[in-house]
Amino acid sequence: RKEVEQDPGPFNVPEGATVAFNCTYSNSASQSFFWYRQDCRKEPKLLMSVYSSGNEDGRFTAQLNRASQYISLLIRDSKLSDSATYLCVVLSGGSYIPTFGRGTSLIVHP
Amino acid sequence: DVKVTQSSRYLVKRTGEKVFLECVQDMDHENMFWYRQDPGLGLRLIYFSYDVKMKEKGDIPEGYSVSREKKERFSLILESASTNQTSMYLCASSPALLAGNLYEQYFGPGTRLTVT
Numbered sequence: 001r002k003e004v005e006q007d008p009g010p011f012n013v014p015e016g017a018t019v020a021f022n023c024t025y026s027n028s029a030s031q032s033f034f035w036y037r038q039d040c041r042k043e044p045k046l047l048m049s050v051y052s053s054g055n056e057d058g059r060f061t062a063q064l065n066r067a068s069q070y071i072s073l074l075i076r077d078s079k080l081s082d083s084a085t086y087l088c089v090v091l092s093g094g095s096y097i098p099t100f101g102r103g104t105s106l107i108v109h110p
Numbered sequence: 111d112v113k114v115t116q117s118s119r120y121l122v123k124r125t126g127e128k129v130f131l132e133c134v135q136d137m138d139h140e141n142m143f144w145y146r147q148d149p150g151l152g153l154r155l156i157y158f159s160y161d162v163k164m165k166e167k168g169d170i171p172e173g174y175s176v177s178r179e180k181k182e183r184f185s186l187i188l189e190s191a192s193t194n195q196t197s198m199y200l201c202a203s204s205p206a207l208l209a210g211n212l213y214e215q216y217f218g219p220g221t222r223l224t225v226t
């Protein structure tokens with residue numbers, strides 16, 4: 001069983017829609033959580049870290065639920081430029097080797 | 111601006127050839143990583159290095175070796191390329207672990223390797 005699991009999608013949404021992705025992790029010792037974004041034929045880049053209390057960055061909101069071992073990413077008012085693959089990344093305490101999910105594909109259409 | 115560069119964006123090699131993929135970072139990072147990315151399989155760690163001359167196997171090291179003679183440079187070597195090593199290869203670097211969520215991996219643009 002993969003340590004970090006994501007629904008691969010694709011999620012196909014119209015501009016302006018709100019869309020949410022979940023990611024579950026199996027290692028209860030996981031300490032740090034992140035969302036990366038990967039555009040087609042490009043490298044992954046950090047989108048945002050996920051803090052215990054939840055955090056927001058513009059149209060993006062990240063949440064962490066330690067009890068159920070999942071993190072989520074909510075995108076409000078989707079833009080065409082949000083089309084990408086979103087990678088869930090988990091880091092266990094004391095480790096510098098992150099575990100990547102396989103990614104969730106988002107397609108925002110006009 | 112942080113920078114991770116890879117020696118080639120596209121590479122075509124023949125089966126049995128020795129292949130060198132070079133990665134250079136200019137951020138003075140301690141950690142460097144080599145991944146391959148294939149459709150449906152996501153990012154898979156091949157090798158990583160946490161210091162000069164130090165290396166550790168990742169999840170799929172078979173058929174690969176690495177070299178880190180200088181802090182800024184991490185090389186991936188395919189001793190005898192095979193068709194199943196056709197893939198996108200991504201190099202990344204990161205600082206030593208910091209407190210809390212102050213951790214980020216920076217990726218190079220990738221090398222798309224085709225082995226024929």
